[in-house]
Amino acid sequence: MKLIVxxxxxxxxMGVSKGIIDAMKNGIMTDTTAMANMPYFEESMKMAKENGINEMGVHLNLTCGKPILSQNEVASLVTEDGNFYKKPNYMPKEIDMDELEKELRAQISKFISTGMELNHIDGHHHFYIFNESVFRLVLSLAREFNVPVRCPSSEYMHIVKKFNIKSPDIMIGDFYEGNANEDYLIKRLKELNSVDVVEVMAHPAIIDEELRNISSYLNYRTIELNALKSEAIKKFVKDNKIELIKFSQI
Known part of the structure; x- marks a missing residue:
């Protein structure tokens, strides 16, 4: 098995970024995805480079904070106060696809402008699996930039294959809340031991005041971090000859 965490x-x-770097340096985390529209993006990217990280993905985002483009340019994507809708199901059913493409391109361009190598694309709250047209747009961007993409739903894997884009064979998306512990992760990896490439989606963090102000998912992030750094999970990976890889190695 090849494993991407x-x-x-x-x-x-910054607490989220520090937690991810900690999990990469001292645990089994292998990769990460950055939110280019958030206020701590530039500082986080600088910190990543200082810690020897030279590639990562972009976490395309339509459900947290403000867009990179102006409110007038992406009016169908934002609320009256100029913020993104907080969940994909809160978004209008009819969004302007041209506005959407411009915003996603702006996020990718901002990421690339940092000099960090783009190695894959995924989405905050999996926004792109709720609408096939949106998913096809994201896949077209992945193909244009020649990078793999996360496919959170097996129902869409046939579309990924049609676009001839690389993606993990399966994603463990429930390493979360009550399942955010090394015992559960080991159990899931055992169940998937015949799968070639597996991705674990994780949300480790060092909790800071900024995170408390914008997220309800808090203490479990610390639990995730500790699980990813645990001796038990590291021993399991080693004993089972699991190859830890980045998205660029698919």
Whole structure:
């Protein structure tokens, strides 16, 4: 088995970014995805480079904070106060696809402007699996930039294959809340031992005040961090000859 352990939300707050780097340096985390529209993005990217990280993905985002483009440019994507809708199901059913593409391109461009190598694309709150047209747009961007993409739903894997884009064979998306512990992760990896490439989606963090102000998912992030650094999970990976890889190695 080849295993990618990806830390979502890099740049959400400095505490999140520090937690992800800690999990990469001292645990089994192998990759991360950055939120280019968030206020701590630039500082987080600088910190990543200082810690020897030279590649990661972009965490395309339509459900947290403000867009990179102006409110007038992406009016169908934001509320009256100029913020993104907080959940994909809160978004209008009819969004302007041109506005959407411009905003996603702006986020990718801002990421690339940092000099960090883009190695994959995924989405905050999996926003792109709720609408096939949106998913196809994201896949077209992944193909254009020649990077893999996360496919959170097996129902969409046939579309990924049609686009000839690389993706993990399966994603463990429930390493979360009550399942955010090494015992559960080991159990899931045992169940999937015949799968070639597995991705674990994770959200480790060092809790800071900024995170408390914007997220309800708090203490479990610390539990995730500790689980990813635990001796038990590291021993399991070693004993079972699991190869830890980045998205660029798919």
């Amino acid at each position: 990806n830390g979502d939300d890099f740049g959400l707050t």
